Amino acid sequence: MKVLVVGGGAAGLMAAGAALRQGHEVTVLEHMEKPAQKILVTGKGRCNVTNDCTAEEFLHHVRTNPRFLFSSLGAFPPARTMELFESLGVELKVERGRRVFPVSDKAEEIRQALLRYADRADIVHDGAKKLLLEPLAQPEEAPAAPEDPRRPKKKKPGPAYRCVGVRGTSGREYKADAVLVATGGLSYPTTGSTGDGYKLARQAGHTLVEPVPSLVSLVSHDADCKKMMGLALKNVTLTLHEDGKAIFEEQGEMLFTHFGISGPLTLSASSHLGDMKKHKYEAFIDLKPALSEEQLYDRITRDFALLANHAAQGALVKLLPSSMQPVMVARWGIDPATRANQITREQKRELVQLMKHWRVSIDARGDLAHAVITSGGVSVREVDPKTMQSKKALGLYFAGEVLDVDAYTGGYNLQLAFCTAQSFANNL
Ligand SMILES: Cc1cc2nc3c(=O)[nH]c(=O)nc-3n(C[C@H](O)[C@H](O)[C@H](O)COP(=O)(O)OP(=O)(O)OC[C@H]3O[C@@H](n4cnc5c(N)ncnc54)[C@H](O)[C@@H]3O)c2cc1C
Known part of the structure; x- marks a missing residue:
């Protein structure tokens, strides 16, 4: 034939x-x-x-x-x-x-x-x-x-x-x-x-x-992504929400880019997206998946005790990569001049929430x-x-x-x- x-x-x-x-x-x-x-x-x-x-x-x-x-x-x-x-x-x-x-x-x-x-x-x-x-x-x-x-x-x-x-x-x-x-x-x-x-x-x-497009980087209008562009996070958990409901969760590596997020976790998450005109999508990144909220709270308390006289950003040196520290302080809403030993329990709890559920809006798929x-x-x-x-x-x-x-x-x-x-x- x-x-x-x-x-x-x-x-x-x-x-x-x-x-x-x-x-x-x-x-x-x-x-x-x-x-x-x-x-x-x-x-x-x-x-x-x-x-x-x-x-x-x-x-x-x-x-x-x-x-x-x-x-x-x-x-x-x-x-x-x-x-x-x-x-x-x-x-x-x-x-x-x-x-x-x-x-x-x-x-x-x-x-x-x-x-x-x-x-x-x-x-x-x-x-x-x-x-x-x-x-x-x-x-x-x-x-x-x-x-x-x-x-x-x-x-x-x-x-x-x-x-x-x-x-x-x-x-x-x-x-x-x-x-x-x-x-x-x-x-x-x-x-x-x-x-x-x-x-x-x-x-x-x-x-x-x-x-x-599928298995593709994701576009986010969240200005924080651009501020952290080039930052690769290892061993984080990414959860993708569709209209507030989790539809994908995996642990691995991801990357912030000038337009949004990329890296293996993002590509895998992208294939779970449906019609973006009909649904709202958000990604939540757990920056410390190995620690429960309680454990992370205790860890933060220990770090802040050690770095008592450092200003807010300096207090995060052991917890977060450097390009994320100023972005975290801004999102946290705390006065950057606050010293570690002045940070209240409530503020530490807010920090735990941000670190366990770092939100990134997902606004579009990357191009085909x-x-x-x-x-x-x-x-x-x-x-x-x-x-x-x-x-x-x-x-x-x-x-x-x-x-x-x-x-x-x-x-x-x-x-x-x-x-x-x-x-x-x-x-x-
Ligand atoms: C960056 C990247 C990384 C990837 N990594 C992996 C991986 O590690 N593992 C995995 O399983 N998959 C991976 N994939 C997916 C995988 O490469 C594709 O699914 C696979 O190549 C599809 O095979 P295909 O033969 O259908 O198409 P293709 O491999 O795209 O082949 C199509 C061929 O048709 C030719 N062609 C097109 N139109 C015409 C025409 N009119 N006349 C004559 N010839 C034509 C093209 O030139 C091309 O050679 C990756 C893809 C990309 C882009």
Whole structure:
């Protein structure tokens, strides 16, 4: 069979390699000069290639449409991904949270392994501009019968087209029996994912779930963030509230930036945001999660006794990083000249509250271009979860981030690109 893969990224190269092993003739269209550029920025250049968990555990980390992955993940779980990369010569290691990385800590090694896996494919430097679609005759509808409860329900219309190839931006036509769209989402467009797959899908009549940034930094109009920009906090707990209700809580690292907050905790929290026009979001940071409010009160009392003659800010030296001390004093509302031994019990209690519940308003998501992934995309209702074939056009398939499936951080997004790609190739 002639297989055309549009997009030589994680999903595209995985699909190409797997289709070759099924004896198919494979062409990959890649519009960037080098394929799989995005792999190089994954895991901060180390590529968290999958997560060493079972398929069942994996599904708990998929944010959108986990059920869609049931079949493909069952057939190609993380263990198979690890086996495959090891068979391609990549030594792997498992880190915190069962994140899997190459021992070399080099994403390039994963990229090279994928290229080796797909090395018998013809990789053509061209972009896919348009699908070549042939209309399919629809079965004639039976004449409408009077209200009859025994009458079978109206059948859903079958595919309206057959996809027979793609027209490239060069004008060249690429004919194929199966066309896989693996063009990724809209984030990090410099790596080649510019949303073209959405246009191709729309051409075949697919519904698109609005693409929004996910795993992204968050914008806050709170001026304190800018005052502390560059400050990274380790071992803090971030709780995200939606309309006053906690919807996410995790301990880890975060960062204040000139526009709001970033860092691993923030990215994870961002994937829990819903419609920001309808809901109000706030983040609360517990700066001392290891201490209860009572313990923190006692600790503050001890510190203030030791630093008795220091002014308010100086009294915080052992408790807070330097760039946070003046911001804390301002939010605390205490006269900065107050000496530690003059601070009242009530003021210490207020300080405990600020340190355990540092509030940051969340006003917007960061932009799509800087998001780790794009949430949304081709509606999975219109794609067969076993074969990845479009229900709108025969011979058309989707895999990877172009689909409306996305997961949290931890190697899950690459894994879902890999398993959907394998499902495509192994069910042709
Ligand atoms: C900074 C960052 C860090 C990340 N870290 C991790 C991580 O550690 N672990 C993890 O699991 N996930 C991570 N991800 C997410 C992961 O990289 C993506 O989910 C994954 O790459 C999606 O694979 P894909 O093949 O669907 O899309 P992509 O990898 O984006 O590949 C799409 C390919 O299609 C090509 N293309 C697009 N349009 C056309 C066209 N019209 N014609 C021809 N070619 C086209 C593109 O050039 C590109 O090569 C990270 C993402 C980012 C941005």
